Amino acid sequence: MAIQRLQCPIVITGGGRRIGLALASHFLTAGQAVIVSYRTRYPEIEQLEHRGALCLAADFSSEAGISTFAGQVRARATKLRALIHNASQWLPESPDTPLATTLATMLQIHVTAPYLLNHQLSDLLCGQGPAGADIIHFTDYVTGRGSDKHIAYAASKAALENMTLSFARKLAPGVKVNAIAPALIMFNPDDDDAYRQQALDKSLMKMAPGEQEIVELVNYLLASRYVTGRTHHVDGGRHLR
Numbered sequence: 001m002a003i004q005r006l007q008c009p010i011v012i013t014g015g016g017r018r019i020g021l022a023l024a025s026h027f028l029t030a031g032q033a034v035i036v037s038y039r040t041r042y043p044e045i046e047q048l049e050h051r052g053a054l055c056l057a058a059d060f061s062s063e064a065g066i067s068t069f070a071g072q073v074r075a076r077a078t079k080l081r082a083l084i085h086n087a088s089q090w091l092p093e094s095p096d097t098p099l100a101t102t103l104a105t106m107l108q109i110h111v112t113a114p115y116l117l118n119h120q121l122s123d124l125l126c127g128q129g130p131a132g133a134d135i136i137h138f139t140d141y142v143t144g145r146g147s148d149k150h151i152a153y154a155a156s157k158a159a160l161e162n163m164t165l166s167f168a169r170k171l172a173p174g175v176k177v178n179a180i181a182p183a184l185i186m187f188n189p190d191d192d193d194a195y196r197q198q199a200l201d202k203s204l205m206k207m208a209p210g211e212q213e214i215v216e217l218v219n220y221l222l223a224s225r226y227v228t229g230r231t232h233h234v235d236g237g238r239h240l241r
Contacts (some may be wrong), residue, residue, distance in 0.1 A: 203236030
């Protein structure tokens with residue numbers, strides 16, 4: 001049976017939970033074709049499939065796994081509207097894990113995977129006219145501050161932020177490349193009251209705005225014809241504390 005082609009889909013890595021899930025759900029509601037990668041098959045993945053998303057299990061821990069995912073995308077689409085790099089891990093330095101392993105893991109998912117996917121899928125983004133397609137990297141507030149407990153994580157996200165500049169230069173004017181650097185956007189269900197208050201006190205706005213804050217920013221970036229090579233901070237004014 002022939003593989004069904006999707007009409008100019010948006011690819012979202014790590015689309016099974018939280019921000020990735022919110023973005024996938026938003027685009028599906030808008031009638032936009034979506035391809036989602038996932039590492040763990042959460043119940044939400046099945047829900048996205050029922051709504052029409054193409055959900056692909058992906059292993060970004062190796063070059064082969066990254067290339068396999070890129071090949072699956074290429075088999076389903078001749079053009080892409082956007083490539084959104086949301087897949088992430090938040091590993092701290094720990095005596096239970098060799099430091100080199102922690103660093104390699106963080107660099108693999110936050111640097112190597114986006115780097116290779118941008119190269120391997122860039123031809124599907126190009127050729128759609130000026131500002132015709134987008135790449136969005138999700139970085140983190142800590143890229144400008146550092147982290148004493150998540151040093152490798154912060155360093156890898158900083159590298160991804162720098163790649164935003166390079167790919168913006170490389171792919172202009174056909175593809176806009178931007179980064180989003182969020183701080184507290186939403187809590188986990190098991191976060192206790194003390195942690196929540198401590199987290200809220202770090203920002204000027206004293207709130208966790210929820211996923212819609214990111215959805216609206218992504219919509220803005222996709223609609224823009226002129227914004228590229230920028231990191232957009234969504235942190236409630238933490239830098240002013």
